[in-house]
Amino acid sequence: MMIFDIQLADELSAIAHLPVQEISDMLEIPPDRQLGDRAFPCFKLAKTMRKNPQLIAQEIADHIKKPNFIERIETKGAYVNFFFNRAVFAQTVLEDILNKGERYGSSDKGNGSVICIDFSAPNIAKPFHIGHLRSTVIGNSLYKIYEFLGYKCIGINHLGDWGTQFGKLITAYKHWGIKDDLEKEPIRALLDIYVKFHDEAEKDPSLEDEARMWFKRMEDGDEEALSLWRWFKDLSLREFNKIYDMLGVKFDYYTGESFYNDKMDRVVELLQEKGLLTESQGALVVDLSQYDMPPCMIKKTDGTTLYATRDITAAIYRKETFDFDKCLYVVAYQQDLHFRQLFKVIELMGFDWYDKLFHVPFGMVSMEEGTLSTRKGRVVFLEDVLQKAVDRTLDIIKEKNPGLENKEDVAKQVGIGAVVFHDLINNRIKDIVFSWDQVLNFDGETGPYVQYAHARAMSILAKATQTITGEMGGDLLTEDETLELIDLLARFPEAIEAACQANEPSIVARHTIDIAQAFNKFYKNHMVIVEDDELQRARLTLVYATAQVIRIGLGLLGIQAPAKM
Ligand code: ARG
Numbered sequence: 001m002m003i004f005d006i007q008l009a010d011e012l013s014a015i016a017h018l019p020v021q022e023i024s025d026m027l028e029i030p031p032d033r034q035l036g037d038r039a040f041p042c043f044k045l046a047k048t049m050r051k052n053p054q055l056i057a058q059e060i061a062d063h064i065k066k067p068n069f070i071e072r073i074e075t076k077g078a079y080v081n082f083f084f085n086r087a088v089f090a091q092t093v094l095e096d097i098l099n100k101g102e103r104y105g106s107s108d109k110g111n112g113s114v115i116c117i118d119f120s121a122p123n124i125a126k127p128f129h130i131g132h133l134r135s136t137v138i139g140n141s142l143y144k145i146y147e148f149l150g151y152k153c154i155g156i157n158h159l160g161d162w163g164t165q166f167g168k169l170i171t172a173y174k175h176w177g178i179k180d181d182l183e184k185e186p187i188r189a190l191l192d193i194y195v196k197f198h199d200e201a202e203k204d205p206s207l208e209d210e211a212r213m214w215f216k217r218m219e220d221g222d223e224e225a226l227s228l229w230r231w232f233k234d235l236s237l238r239e240f241n242k243i244y245d246m247l248g249v250k251f252d253y254y255t256g257e258s259f260y261n262d263k264m265d266r267v268v269e270l271l272q273e274k275g276l277l278t279e280s281q282g283a284l285v286v287d288l289s290q291y292d293m294p295p296c297m298i299k300k301t302d303g304t305t306l307y308a309t310r311d312i313t314a315a316i317y318r319k320e321t322f323d324f325d326k327c328l329y330v331v332a333y334q335q336d337l338h339f340r341q342l343f344k345v346i347e348l349m350g351f352d353w354y355d356k357l358f359h360v361p362f363g364m365v366s367m368e369e370g371t372l373s374t375r376k377g378r379v380v381f382l383e384d385v386l387q388k389a390v391d392r393t394l395d396i397i398k399e400k401n402p403g404l405e406n407k408e409d410v411a412k413q414v415g416i417g418a419v420v421f422h423d424l425i426n427n428r429i430k431d432i433v434f435s436w437d438q439v440l441n442f443d444g445e446t447g448p449y450v451q452y453a454h455a456r457a458m459s460i461l462a463k464a465t466q467t468i469t470g471e472m473g474g475d476l477l478t479e480d481e482t483l484e485l486i487d488l489l490a491r492f493p494e495a496i497e498a499a500c501q502a503n504e505p506s507i508v509a510r511h512t513i514d515i516a517q518a519f520n521k522f523y524k525n526h527m528v529i530v531e532d533d534e535l536q537r538a539r540l541t542l543v544y545a546t547a548q549v550i551r552i553g554l555g556l557l558g559i560q561a562p563a564k565m
Contacts, residue, residue, distance in 0.1 A: 002490045003096075004089070007067045008038060008082065015064050016045055016056075029487075033480055036074065036081030037089075037487070043078055053078035086483055090542075091474030093490040097545040098470060105493040105552055110151030116318050117143050117153055119330040120249070123160030124236040124256070125169055125190040128243055128382045130365045130434065131332060137420045138362055138428055139330040140249045140558045141505035148556060149500050154322055158314065159256025161233050163307065165194070167215030170228050171207055172197040186235035187381075212302065219261070219304050233258075239383075246386050246416055248558060260313040264305055267313045268298060276348055286345050296341040311342050312349075319353055326356050328503060333361035333429065360503045363431035365423075385434075390415035392440055393448075397565065410562050414448055415440075417559040421447030424509045424557050445513050447559055450550060453516035457547035458563040460528050466537045473538035481525050482542065485518040489549050496556065505557060512553030519546050 009024040016023065028039045042053040042060065049056050057075040064080075066073065069092065071085035097104050119139020122128045143153045172193040182189045201207040217225040237254075244250070268284070271277050276286045277298060285295035297306050318327055329339060339359035347354035367380055393415035397407050404410060422439045425446075426432055442448045477486065488511070495511035498504075528539040551561045 002494055003092075004067070004069050004084075004490070005038070005494075008070070011065050011067060012040060012060070015060055016042075017048065018045070030081065033483065035076065037084040037483070038082045040080045040082070041078055042080065084483070086478035087475035089474070089483070089490075090477035090486050091472045093486050094472045094474070094477075094541055094545050095470075097489060097548060098468075098541070101548065102552060104549060105496045106148045106150070107493070107497075108150035109497075110146060110149050112150065112152050113325040114322050115146050115151045115153050116156060116322055116324045116327040117146075117330065118156045118158050118328065119143075120244075120251070121158040121160060121256075121331070122240060123165070125165065125187070125194065125232050126160075127187050127191055128240055130367070130380050130382055130385060133382050133385075133419070134362050134365055134423055134428075135330045135332070136244075136247065136249055137423045137558060138360070138505055139328075140247070141424060141508070141556060142328065142330065142360070142500075142503055144556045144558065145496060145500050145505065145508065148496060151325075154253070154324070155251045156253045156255060156318070157251040159237075159254060159258075161256035162218075162258040162261065162310065164211065164215045164304070166218060166229050166232065167211035167213070168197045169194060169232060170214040170218075170225060171211045173228065175200075175207075182235060187239045190232060190236070212304075216302055216304060243382055243386070246383075246412075247420065248560075255314075257307070257310045257314075260310045260317065263317055264309055264313045267316060268309070270349065271298060271312075271345075274349055276345070286341075286348070288341060288344055291344055293337065293341055293344065296345050308338065308342060308345075311338070312345055315342065315346055315357060316351070319351070324356065326358060328358050328360050330360045330362070333363060335359070336361060358503070360428070362428040365432050365434055368433050368435040386416055386419060388436075389419050389439065392436070393418065396440065396442070401565070404564060410565050413560040413562050414451055414565055417447040417451060417554070419447075420557065420559050421450070421509060424505045425513065427506050428504060447554075448565075450512055450516045450554060451559070451561055451565060453519050454547055454550045454554070454561045455563060455565045456523070457519065457543045457550070460523075460543050461540065461547065463529055464536065464540050465529065466533055466540060468541050468544055469537065471537065472541050473534050476535050476538040477542060479526065481518070481522045485515070485522045485542065485546065488515045488518050489545060492549050492553070499556075508553055508556050512550060512557070515546065515550055515553065519543075519550075 005024060005027060006020075009020045009027060012023045013020045026041060026044065028041065030036050030039045040060070042056040045056050046053045054077060057078050057080045060080050061073045061075045064073070069085050069088045070082050072083040074081045074083070100106075117139050120132060120136040122132045139155070143155050147153050169190065176196060177193055197207065197211070214225055218229055271286065277284050278287050280295060282301035283297060284299040285297050287295050289295070296308050298309050299305060315327065318324060331339070336359065343354055343357050346357065390411050394407060394411035397404060397411055397414070418439050422434070423432070438444060439446065440448060442452060492511060492515070495507050499507035522542075526539065528536065528543055530536050530539070554561045
């Protein structure tokens with residue numbers, strides 16, 4: 001909560017005899033500034049204070065100790081309405097932003113406690129598709145948000161680099177693979193032979209046995225199998241890294257599923273010791289029927305391990321290695337059952353930190369029909385999507401701003417930023433439809449819209465004839481639109497905290513859009529480069545602060561903010 005709201009909540013708490021937290025949850029921002037800048041509804045107090053809410057409102061208005069930034073208090077029905085002293089408010093907020101600079105909104109609340117964030121995790125030898133993009137951008141943003149609030153983050157890419165599919169790939173490669181293709185366009189070639197495997201296996205089921213045999217050889221440490229697997233993995237990683245570079249995403253560890261190969265025996269033994277393993281048709285499982293869940297498979301009939309086996313092992317390894325306070329799994333909601341099973345098994349094993357594991361689910365992305373060429377089959381390649389966003393943006397820039405320098409760089413920042421923003425603006429659990437018109441619309445609730453507001457602010461600053469001195473001239477920043485903007489800037493830190501609490505980057509995205517919209521409204525109504533030096537300086541300060549805050553907001557989403565576009 002911002003400092004003013006805290007002060008106000010303190011005073012209200014003293015008079016209404018409710019805890020500050022409860023009070024601040026009750027404080028509202030009236031839909032219309034004519035009604036006040038904050039409103040406090042008294043309905044809830046009727047019970048404890050045994051009076052009708054209107055009377056309570058009056059009593060509070062008469063007796064509250066008025067904080068210095070409040071100019072006037074009125075009541076309307078059961079509401080106490082507070083009006084800011086706009087000059088004090090503007091002055092204080094802008095001073096704070098100028099002082100903190102690019103750290104505005106940060107804190108040391110996290111106190112260095114460790115947050116593991118398991119995100120992205122594409123599957124080797126398969127395309128990095130638009131669904132993995134969501135995990136990547138949400139995880140990346142959470143990483144930045146937690147870090148900004150003083151946590152120590154550990155970003156883990158739990159690559160899908162182990163499992164029966166590699167047995168299939170090796171089989172396919174042995175039968176039909178061509179080395180040249182693989183080196184040139186590895187993911188596409190790998191996908192092709194993978195698809196071919198499935199087609200052929202329908203006709204000839206013995207291919208499945210062959211595939212199982214190869215995976216078994218991998219798990220048994222067979223050098224031929226492993227060197228093919230390693231080659232597939234290297235090729236895939238090279239491709240994935242191109243995408244991570246485009247997005248500007250980094251990981252602290254690329255410990256994929258295969259990393260746990262030599263660590264699983266111990267875990268299976270532990271499960272055995274705890275008496276959690278039962279045999280079911282030759283396979284080893286943890287029975288979870290008591291908890292209304294299907295059994296969690298630990299080992300298949302042929303003794304090979306599974307996704308769940310590796311996730312149990314990974315959780316224990318991470319706890320022992322990093323001693324995390326939280327471990328987040330940014331994974332599509334389809335895997336909800338998997339994570340409930342995982343967390344339950346960890347609990348049953350007697351680890352008291354099972355409640356520090358969190359699945360951070362997100363909805364599906366589908367493509368609007370006809371937006372992409374699907375000549376490659378039904379799979380949408382992320383690299384194509386990003387490249388197309390950049391190309392289209394470049395076309396728009398050439399049309400709108402032909403004189404711009406570094407058009408290509410800006411097109412990258414804007415095009416990719418647009419895709420990322422589109423992924424983050426909605427509540428993450430919502431399914432989204434990817435539509436080009438929406439993604440690149442410069443007037444909608446989009447990345448380009450926010451970036452454009454920032455670039456506009458930067459260009460105003462570049463045209464200024466005054467310099468910002470730190471003398472805000474708060475008394476010159478009191479119009480309605482101006483106050484609206486300043487209030488949003490003031491509440492920005494609280495949006496970051498809320499985003500962290502709910503693991504929901506969309507809260508930051510939403511707030512950043514709101515600031516961009518309020519800024520455009522301010523700018524439409526008030527000239528900044530005016531003759532009056534003091535007025536120009538005051539408005540410039542606000543423009544400067546706004547650009548600063550938008551930049552921080554975009555940064556927390558993993559999006560760049562070009563100064564010109
Ligand atoms: N590779 C998996 C997939 O694409 C996601 C892995 C998520 N992380 C985890 N620890 N299970 O579906």
